[in-house]
Amino acid sequence: MGIEIEDKFDVPTDYAIPDLSGLAQVAGPRSHQLVALYYDTPDLRLAARGVTLRRRRGGDDAGWHLKLPKAKGVRQEITCPLTRSTKIVPPELAELVRAYSRGAELQVVAELDTRRSVTLLHEGGTHLVEVADDRVKGTVHRDGRVLRWREVEAELLAENRRDLLAKVGKRLRKAGATPAGSASKLARLLEPTPPAKADTEPGTAGETVLAYLSSQVDALLTQDPRVRRAEEDAVHQMRVASRRLRSALKAFKSVVGGTEGVQDELRWLGTVLGEARDLEVIRARFDKELAGLAPELVTGPIQTRLGTDLYEREQQAYERIKDALSGDRYYTLLDALDALVATPELGKAAAKPAQEQLTAVASAGWDRVTRAYETAQGIEDPERREIAMHDVRKAAKRARYTAEALEPTLGKDMVRLARLAENVQEILGAHRDGVVAQETLAKEAEGARQAGEDTFTYGLLIGIERNIAERAQADFPRVWAETVKAVKKVL
Known part of the structure; x- marks a missing residue:
């Protein structure tokens, strides 16, 4: 797996490739x-x-290649060895495009025959x-249908030399090259229709909300x-995207209506993702706390139980996630x-400024x-009040997500409001x-x-966690008072 920047x-x-000497040592073509x-x-x-799945013969990287978009000009590339069959996509790659294929058959849609001339810029090997x-x-x-054309690609091979990539691009343009009109060869050949988006009036609430919803759908995908590859922080990011979508649909129901069913399913997805994420977080938490204890204070097989x-x-939770993500x-x-x-x-509010x-x-x-907050403070029973304070936290998270969604339109005030809600x-x-x-x-x-194991260290860790919880509880009144005062200046 690698990141492709080109x-x-x-x-x-x-077209004639310009002289690239002077930028670095040149080998080839x-x-x-x-x-x-x-x-x-x-x-x-x-x-x-913008997803590419291919089987390629020839060159230095023959094999199966899956390219997934990450950002403009940046794609994640996952490779598998070349197989004999041209009809069956390797299962591990077919699995990774399920969010796009959604159970539909994968088949050959195009063939590219390319005569490539490669020039390499290098330094000291x-x-x-x-x-x-x-x-x-x-x-x-x-x-x-057959189409013929010529194009040039400049691909970064050393992450810390983006400056060189920019210089190479400048020379190529000076010699007559123009930025490609298509993101990939396949897009140029097939001219696929991008996902449909609603047509909204510029400057309206509808435009702002739908742009945000679209960005979060893209983030989820x-x-x-x-x-599926259990990459670092991926479950967290996907869970956040689903939560942001659900929060936005609740907050902007006057702009986009009829989404109750989608909200329920986003809640389901968040629950599916939550088990693995919560285990991941708490395992890392305990690992850090155990590492901070003197060795003589760590007794019994606690590291095995908590690690x-x-x-x-x-890992079992990850398997359940994969099953859910492959279902109807x-x-x-x-x-x-x-x-x-x-x-x-769209509701009536969608057309308003x-x-x-x-x-x-x-x-x-x-x-x-x-x-x-006022409801929670009116509850005398400590346990019931603590449960109600969890509702305050959920409301603060929703307020934060709403403010973040509005940052591109409403500017600095929403940046500040999001930060204040996040503090709570x-x-x-x-x-x-x-x-x-x-x-x-x-x-x-x-x-x-x-x-029959020694439980001494469990007691130490419970004491550490109790101290963390009590300190946060003691600090909350001050944070709340400061936040309320600051929010009044924003809204």
Whole structure:
């Protein structure tokens, strides 16, 4: 797996690669003949999202390649060895595009025959930038249409030499190259239709809200393959995207309506992702606390119980995630999100100016936090009040997400409001996490006690977690008072 960073250029058939000496040492050019088969669903669902799946022969990197978009000019590339079959996509790659294929068959949709001339820029044996001059013949399998063209790609091979990539691009443009009109060769050949988006008036609340919803749908889809590979922080990021979508649909119901069913399914998805994420967080938490104790204070097989055992439970949770992400319920949710962005049920507020309409939504979001706080403070029973304070935290998180969604339109005030809401969320979260950690430790300690193990260290950790929770609880009144005062200046 690697990250592909490249600049692509369209060039005329008589284009001459300029002299690149002086930028670095130059090797080549070397010539290759590349033949690639491209796979997609019959309606080109992968290509529409900028995803490329191919089987390529020839050159230095023959094999199966899956390219997933990360940002403009940046893609994640995952490779598998070349297989004999041209009909069956390797299961591990087919799995990674399920969020796009959604169960539809993957088949050959195009073939590219490329005569490539490669020039390498390097220093002291370190490869820095590769310039590929490609003469391409593309064939569309559906109708046999053939297209020929020439293009040049400059690919970064050393992450710390983006400056060199920029200099190479400058020389290529000076010699007559122009930035490519298509993101990939396949897009140029197939011209896939991008996912549909609703047409809204510029400057309206509808435009702002739908742009945000679309960005979070994209974020969720981007994290899907990373979650399937159990990459670092992927479950967290996908869970955040689902929460932000659900929060936005609640907050902006006057702009986009009829989303109750989608909200329920986003809640389900968040729950599916939550188990593994919570285990991941608490395992790292206990690992850090144990590492901070003197060796003589760590007794019994506690590191196994709080490390290996929790890790095994986390991996089991990952398997349940993969099962859920490969099922019809998940595909139906993704289809519903696509429909939401393309054909939303717009309310009257959607046509109103964004500044006027959405400032009121942000204000209402914070009012919800204060009402939840006042309700909690009116409860005398400590246990019931603590549960109610969890509702304050959830309201603060929703207010934060709402403010973040409005930052591009309403500017600095929303940046500040989001930060203030996050302060409330974080300190209440610190208290909640400490309480949950104590409960987990008590449960694990009971299991250790029944097994005849020394439970001394569990008691130490419970004391540490109790101190964390009590400190957060003691600090909250000050944080709340400061936050309320600051919010009044924003809203």
